[in-house]
Structures are given as structure tokens and as C-alpha cells.
Amino acid sequence: MTIAVVGDLLLDHDLVGEATRLSPDAPVPVVDVDDSTYRAGGAGLVARMLAADGHDVVLVGVTGDDAPAGRLREALRGIRLATGPSGAPTPVKTRIRASGQAVVRVDEGCARPGVPGATPRMLEAIASADAVVVADYGRRLLENDDVRDALEAAATRVPVVWDPHPSGAAPVRGLAAATPNQAEALAFGSAGDAAGAATELAGRWGCPVVVTLGRHGALLHHGTGSGQRIPAPVIGTTDPCGAGDRFVASLAVGLATGAALQDAAQEAVQVAARFLADGGVSALHRQFPVVTDAGSATPSAPHDAGTPGPGGTQGPGGTGAADVWETLAQVRAAGGTVVATGGCFDLIHAGHARTLQAARALGDCLVVLLNSDDSVRRLKGAGRPIISAHDRSELLSALGCVDAVLLFEDDTPVNALEQVRPDIWVKGGDYEAAELPETPLIASWGGRSVIVPYHVARSTTSLAAALAKVG
Known part of the structure; x- marks a missing residue:
């Protein structure tokens, strides 16, 4: 089974250290950085999660030609890429953490780009997949008409799960599910609560909607009735980053293997909770290749060929x-x-x-x-x-x-x-x-x-x- 992950590629930069004092210039903490690493973000994170689970993955997206793009490609090593040129800087999201607590996030290269083109290889990867995950981060790939046509065609034969973004494109018709989080669902619709937003969006998009609710689990709405609450286990975490990606990846796998949407959503809630309980994005270096400032990648995702030696x-x-x-x-x-x-x-x-x-x-x-x-x-x-x-x-x-x-x-x-x-x-x-x-x-x-x-x-x-x- 091949899973195509289609969407926007980002580079995540993690700065981790300790904060034991305030700056003399302003009442802000001083973080003594112990570790600086880069890893794949956006659709790349979803692809990396699926590959780490042992699935055959092809990542469909666009990349730049700048230094961050080189780090991103290295962080994606071992994953099949069907990519084209973005014509824009690579978005970089830098998260600074101190003593296990997020301090601030700094975004670079995130100005709204033009709509990128799609190569034949990108469209072929969508057409030949057994399941598709769409990870829209508002970088406009999902506005490309050829990509949208390919996704709509894929949705007639295989499960396509769409993780939308308020600045992104409207989902195509025929999806197995759309998975906004609560803030996104409220931003998309006019309702004042998650249940109302789920009802509205299911009708507008013509597909089931699963609204993720953080520690409260998820709300599944098929477009009729009142919807169904899916509770989440109680865990202790201060950083939910990456949980949505973990949820959508698990949901797509469940649907691709024949599970009913309700069962797949229940399992995805459990998987996302375990991801956070195990440390979330701050513990990704245990599973996925990350790139240090020196340019080397740490081992190792499944099928890694080993750590390169000098000149290797x-x-x-x-x-x-x-x-x-x-x-x-x-x-x-x-x-x-x-x-x-x-x-x-x-x-x-x-x-x-x-x-x-x-x-x-x-x-x-x-x-x-x-x-x-x-x-x-x-x-x-x-x-x-x-x-x-x-x-x-x-x-x-x-x-x-x-x-x-x-x-x-x-x-x-x-x-x-x-x-x-x-x-x-x-x-x-x-x-x-x-x-x-x-x-x-x-x-x-x-x-x-x-x-x-x-x-x-x-x-x-x-x-x-x-x-x-x-x-």
C-alpha cells in the first residue's frame, strides 16, 4: 500500500536549552541553547511519521532552491519525493524551548507565494496512490487546478483525508474526511461552537468532518444528526505541536486498511495522545532524522542506510x-x-x-x-x-x-x-x-x-x- 502525502513543505528549526535568568535589557528569559536541530515540517512531518510506521510513502509538494531547502531535503532522506520548484523561499519555523516549555516561535519566509506549478510526476504519484493525505499549510499548492483535479479523481477510488488551513484552499469534493482543529473549524464557518461548525462544514464541503479538540478528543460529524464525541485519554503535556499531523496520518491509515470512519477516528485520537505522552515534537529526534547546524543527519528512520562517514x-x-x-x-x-x-x-x-x-x-x-x-x-x-x-x-x-x-x-x-x-x-x-x-x-x-x-x-x-x- 502506497500513501501519497500532498501538501506544503516546511522546515522546522528547534532550539532547546535552559532559562535560568532574565535579560538585563528587558524582562525576558535568556535561553542558553544546548541543541539546534532542523527537521521536516508541514506535509514533510506527516510523511516522516507514516514512513516511521513502516508505510510506503511518496511525498508530493514543491521546494525552493535556498539553503533551508537543502536542509529540508536532507531531513526527508529515505522518503520518495515527487516535487517541483516552488519559486519561493522555504518557510522556516523556529521554536525555542527552555526547560521543556515553549518560549516563542519565529517564522521566516512565510510571505504568501504565488500558486506553484505541478509536474507530471507529482500528478502521477497522486493517481497511483492507495490512500492520500492532504496537508494544507496555506502555501497555495492546493490551489493548483491540476493538483485539485488529481485529488478529486483520487477521491473517487481511494480514501483521501484533507487537513485544511484557514489560509488554504477549500477541500475538493468526495473526501473520506476533512480534519480541521477547533480553531480552524470556527475560522472556516460562522458557527460559534465546534458542533455547529462541524455541521456547517460537512454540508459545505460535502464530506464527513472530524474536528480535533485537543485534550477533549474529537467531534465526528457525517453531515446529518448531532455528531459524535470521541474522548481522548488524559495526558500531561504543555506542547500539542504535531498532534494534528499524527492524528491525520493515523486516520488515513485506518481508512486505507478498511476501518469505518468512526473506528479510524477513535484509533487516531489514541495514537495522537500517545504521541504527545511520549514527548511530542520535542522527542522526534528519537524516531526521525534531524539535521544539526553542522549539516549532518542523525539516525535513523526505518530503511536508513546508516550514518554517513567522512566523505561518505x-x-x-x-x-x-x-x-x-x-x-x-x-x-x-x-x-x-x-x-x-x-x-x-x-x-x-x-x-x-x-x-x-x-x-x-x-x-x-x-x-x-x-x-x-x-x-x-x-x-x-x-x-x-x-x-x-x-x-x-x-x-x-x-x-x-x-x-x-x-x-x-x-x-x-x-x-x-x-x-x-x-x-x-x-x-x-x-x-x-x-x-x-x-x-x-x-x-x-x-x-x-x-x-x-x-x-x-x-x-x-x-x-x-x-x-x-x-x-
């Missing part, structure tokens, strides 16, 4: 850890084909170069999945690798046919493949593609495996043996 995740220019994900995002945004190959690449020789050139010719970018030093040692023995991962990565990145290198720690590239999800997986050899152990995995997301010719008498082992005889 680089583009051709060796420009840093985000290059793999930036390369993939750019190629996919343009509707291009991603090719990947993998191996130890210890003592790079002519056979390697020919295989890499043949692989690159099959698509629009080539990502090399490179075994780490420990991985090579387990596979090849105590005397290997001859060349360190840092140097192997740098040598590969210098080749004109290699667009990016991703280092992985496992004995097989399976987890790394789950991250990159190439359209074509290439191996050199004299066997059939069907024999490759990776072929079923590649096929699971619609990719294919390709064998390119194996060049006899060109191998690292024979080259190492020859070098041993020299001198």
Missing part, C-alpha cells in the same frame, strides 16, 4: 552530505530517470569505469552505493579494503559519469536501495537480471534491474595480486 555521501564535487538527496530531488522534479549501482570499488580499474559509464548512459543521474570500510572487511577479509571509504568515495565522485555517492554500513545494499529507490539498478556480470537478489525489491516500486557486460581479467583481486609482486 558526496556529489561529484565533494560538496557535502546533502548532495545525494539534492541530486535525486532535482532529477525527479524534472521527470528524469535515477540509476544506481553498488559495490566496494576497492582499487578502481578499467572494468569499474566501463560498468559505471554503461550505467550512467541508462538514465539522467547515477548514484553509487558504496560499501563502508567495515562492510568491505566483513565481505572480503581482514586485509581489505586497500583504499579507505573516504578515498574511494572521492575517486568515484571525480568520475564524470558518477553524480553522487552514498556510503552504507550493511553487508548488502538493500536498506540503501530503500532510501534511493532507483528507477534502474545496474550490476556488471554474466548472469541474468532475474537472478539478482535485489530484483524483487527494485520491482516493488516499479523499477527494473539491468546487467551490463562483465569485463574478464579486470578485477580488484587480480590487480591487488599483481601489485603485491611489484618491488
Whole structure:
């Protein structure tokens, strides 16, 4: 089952520390920051939650080309992206917390943009999904007519759950549910209470409405009758941030697996409560990749390929850890084909170069999945690798046919493949593609495996043996 998350992508910045004194300049607390991290927000947070639960997720949205966009792409590593250009700065929401208490939030890049375009890949991702979550944060993607048409078509065949925003677009017809919180429901309608707003919105939008009520649970209204209250368990929390995203993600999964709306909503209330009880957004670093100010991502979401070592995740220019994900995002945004190959690449020789050139010719970018030093040692023995991962990565990145290198720690590239999800997986050899152990995995997301010719008498082992005889 594939879940498409469609909506606005934000970058959340968390500054966490202690406040033990007031500023001498004004009666405000001074926060001594201990930790500064970035993570995916908006629709990206919903996608990250679903991926962490083990679901196959494709994230549909638009991104900028500024520094925050690079951090956002890194925070989304491991999630399939179907994105286009936003033509606007990346919105950044900075939350400052002290001693477990939110102090202030600072928003940047949040001026209202123009309506972005939609790429064919974005529309295809919506059309092929088994369920859709719409996360509207008022950045106008949901005003795009092509996106709206695709969502309305999807709603005729699969559950589509829409989390609306007062500054956003009106939901399309035929939804499985719309999920405003109480403040949003009151802002959308003219009623003075949640029940009246739910009734009004269900009639206006032509779908069931589930109004989330924080610690009071939720109110479900099908458009007729008085609606149904869904209580929430009592928990102690001072920061409800992220609970709505957790709720809508759970609700969509429940509906996609065949649950009735009432049952799915009851389970979603429980899931959101557990999320807050476990620490909410302040504890997300335990589950999701977050990006530090130094630019590295902390482990690890499911299917993470391992923590990059020095030079372990680089583009051709060796420009840093985000290059793999930036390369993939750019190629996919343009509707291009991603090719990947993998191996130890210890003592790079002519056979390697020919295989890499043949692989690159099959698509629009080539990502090399490179075994780490420990991985090579387990596979090849105590005397290997001859060349360190840092140097192997740098040598590969210098080749004109290699667009990016991703280092992985496992004995097989399976987890790394789950991250990159190439359209074509290439191996050199004299066997059939069907024999490759990776072929079923590649096929699971619609990719294919390709064998390119194996060049006899060109191998690292024979080259190492020859070098041993020299001198």
C-alpha cells in the first residue's frame, strides 16, 4: 500500500536549552541553547511519521532552491519525493524551548507565494496512490487546478483525508474526511461552537468532518444528526505541536486498511495522545532524522542506510552530505530517470569505469552505493579494503559519469536501495537480471534491474595480486 502525502513543505528549526535568568535589557528569559536541530515540517512531518510506521510513502509538494531547502531535503532522506520548484523561499519555523516549555516561535519566509506549478510526476504519484493525505499549510499548492483535479479523481477510488488551513484552499469534493482543529473549524464557518461548525462544514464541503479538540478528543460529524464525541485519554503535556499531523496520518491509515470512519477516528485520537505522552515534537529526534547546524543527519528512520562517514555521501564535487538527496530531488522534479549501482570499488580499474559509464548512459543521474570500510572487511577479509571509504568515495565522485555517492554500513545494499529507490539498478556480470537478489525489491516500486557486460581479467583481486609482486 502506497500513501501519497500532498501538501506544503516546511522546515522546522528547534532550539532547546535552559532559562535560568532574565535579560538585563528587558524582562525576558535568556535561553542558553544546548541543541539546534532542523527537521521536516508541514506535509514533510506527516510523511516522516507514516514512513516511521513502516508505510510506503511518496511525498508530493514543491521546494525552493535556498539553503533551508537543502536542509529540508536532507531531513526527508529515505522518503520518495515527487516535487517541483516552488519559486519561493522555504518557510522556516523556529521554536525555542527552555526547560521543556515553549518560549516563542519565529517564522521566516512565510510571505504568501504565488500558486506553484505541478509536474507530471507529482500528478502521477497522486493517481497511483492507495490512500492520500492532504496537508494544507496555506502555501497555495492546493490551489493548483491540476493538483485539485488529481485529488478529486483520487477521491473517487481511494480514501483521501484533507487537513485544511484557514489560509488554504477549500477541500475538493468526495473526501473520506476533512480534519480541521477547533480553531480552524470556527475560522472556516460562522458557527460559534465546534458542533455547529462541524455541521456547517460537512454540508459545505460535502464530506464527513472530524474536528480535533485537543485534550477533549474529537467531534465526528457525517453531515446529518448531532455528531459524535470521541474522548481522548488524559495526558500531561504543555506542547500539542504535531498532534494534528499524527492524528491525520493515523486516520488515513485506518481508512486505507478498511476501518469505518468512526473506528479510524477513535484509533487516531489514541495514537495522537500517545504521541504527545511520549514527548511530542520535542522527542522526534528519537524516531526521525534531524539535521544539526553542522549539516549532518542523525539516525535513523526505518530503511536508513546508516550514518554517513567522512566523505561518505558526496556529489561529484565533494560538496557535502546533502548532495545525494539534492541530486535525486532535482532529477525527479524534472521527470528524469535515477540509476544506481553498488559495490566496494576497492582499487578502481578499467572494468569499474566501463560498468559505471554503461550505467550512467541508462538514465539522467547515477548514484553509487558504496560499501563502508567495515562492510568491505566483513565481505572480503581482514586485509581489505586497500583504499579507505573516504578515498574511494572521492575517486568515484571525480568520475564524470558518477553524480553522487552514498556510503552504507550493511553487508548488502538493500536498506540503501530503500532510501534511493532507483528507477534502474545496474550490476556488471554474466548472469541474468532475474537472478539478482535485489530484483524483487527494485520491482516493488516499479523499477527494473539491468546487467551490463562483465569485463574478464579486470578485477580488484587480480590487480591487488599483481601489485603485491611489484618491488
